[in-house]
Amino acid sequence: MKRTLIIGASTNPMRYAYKAANMLKGKGHEIINIGIKKGAVAGVDIELPGKIYDDVHTITLYIGPPLQKDYYDYILKTNPKRVVFNPGTENDELELLLKENGIEAEEACTLVMLATGQY
Structure with missing residues (x-):
């Protein structure tokens, strides 16, 4: 699990980030929610950016450039293995x-990747 x-x-x-959080959890992935509004998604609190997490495999982006x-x-x-640029975040x-820091950048849709077993 990633x-x-x-x-x-x-x-x-209605937001894709919400759907992705639930689908990731549903498929057994540990998630960390980072955002600007308080609350929880898929049973995990939303945190402000700040704490650096170890062993993050993927960062999936749902904010624009x-x-x-x-x-x-x-x-x-955070130094993840990859960053997924969801549609609109390229x-x-x-x-x-x-790439200069050895991190894979992938333009893709997290939801599609999960649904097709490519995550």
Whole structure:
């Protein structure tokens, strides 16, 4: 199972981040919810960015490029194996930064990856 950090976690059931959190948990993955609003998703509290977690396999992004800049250092310090850029979150600048630091950047949809067994 892949420990996954969700940036842009939301308590809104209509948001893809909410759906991904529930699907990840449902498939047995440990999740860490990072967001700006208090609450919980899939039984896991949403935290503000700050605490650096060890052994994060994947960070999945649900915030657009303008907001991502504030997370660059946080992502690099977390040092995941990969970062998934969900549709609408693609960011050439961050992808280059990740590659320069030996982190895989993947433009994909976490929900589709999970549904098709590619996660």
